[in-house]
Amino acid sequence: MISQRAQRIKPSPTLAMDSKAKGMKAQGVDIVNFGVGEPDFDTPDHIKEAAIKAIKDGFTKYTPVGGTDELKDAIIEKLKTDNSLEYSREEIIVSCGAKHTLYNIAQALFNQGDEVLIPAPYWVSYPDQALLNDASPVIVKTLESDNFLLKPEELAKKITKSTKALVLNSPSNPTGLAYDRKKMEALAEVILKHDLYIISDEIYEKLVYDGTEHLSIASLDSRLKEKTIVVNGLSKSHAMTGWRIGYAAGPKDIIKAMTNIQSQSTSNPTSISQKAAVAALKGPQDFIETMRTEFDKRRKFLVNELNLIDGISCLMPNGAFYAFPNVSKLYGKKAGERLINSSLDMAMYLLEEANVALVHGEAFGDDNHIRISYATSMESISKALDRIKEAVKRLS
């Protein structure tokens, strides 16, 4: 019999959709994939070269569990330059992707009965990682009319004696929206009053638009820095999802606990990827701007076109590479015998009848929306939009 722990969680809810889309594709159906959660850009050449050099130089053995000093120093430099945050090596850990970093945090921080506040819509792994570590995820709904940003008074209402931590993800996956300084400061006030830990997932920090400034909540106040674990990685900023490098910066005792846990589970992240990560952080950064500019173009085109479709409305996101349109006005409508009454119905309809793969909002804790990734070519976006328009027109 499998453990109760394993029974507590569900498989990644995006998986069923994804395997269905893949199955259709294998049968020769021309599917446009709006579901992907990774940049469609290739890892820059100078990063690949650093990895090839690492292999040729024989840098292919165990490294220190929490990452090489060389990489930690590159991360420290990055946090100072980009985020005005000062850390020492003992306050940094490198892991096998930011998802692994987040898992280590959950292992190091949570006890049975601890409540973890997770604003919805949320990234799919936060609640299940809490559950796997005996904590209780407490979902805090945000409103579309507030740009899906958590309001301080809503946060305050959910805090109990058992609240241990708040998860913040700005810019957000799935909404694509980010906090500005004023809104972040208002949240920080409540957090300080209640002495909560903050798990700040900043993986999309480099992908911001319309002059948005990425802000790490740890940089607002030294007391906040003591309670914040900053999570970041190279998957999204440097198109390195397959390399599996993520990292955390935070209080020494937590980083030490995470390192102990990592020493008993995965040991160090891949030595070769660590060399590549050093090249990514210390080398030329112009690639990021090229990618960001292209995402920006797609973002405006996609969202403007979505808003022209009757029954669909979409906020203009200012970060990441996702749009999160509201499709709930179309609920209750039918295509032939097929009734659309949920985000999953809509996602299935668009997949089967329009051959567009995307993710139902329910997977992120919001059944009125669907998530569209624009990490795909302009041509594909255009084609998918035409198909969605047609499919929505057939609903009555």
Ligand SMILES: *Cc1c(COP(=O)(O)O)cnc(C)c1O
């Ligand atoms: C992609 C993603 C991650 C994890 O990225 P890794 O590839 O594990 O580094 C973490 N948080 C969010 C919100 C993401 O979208």
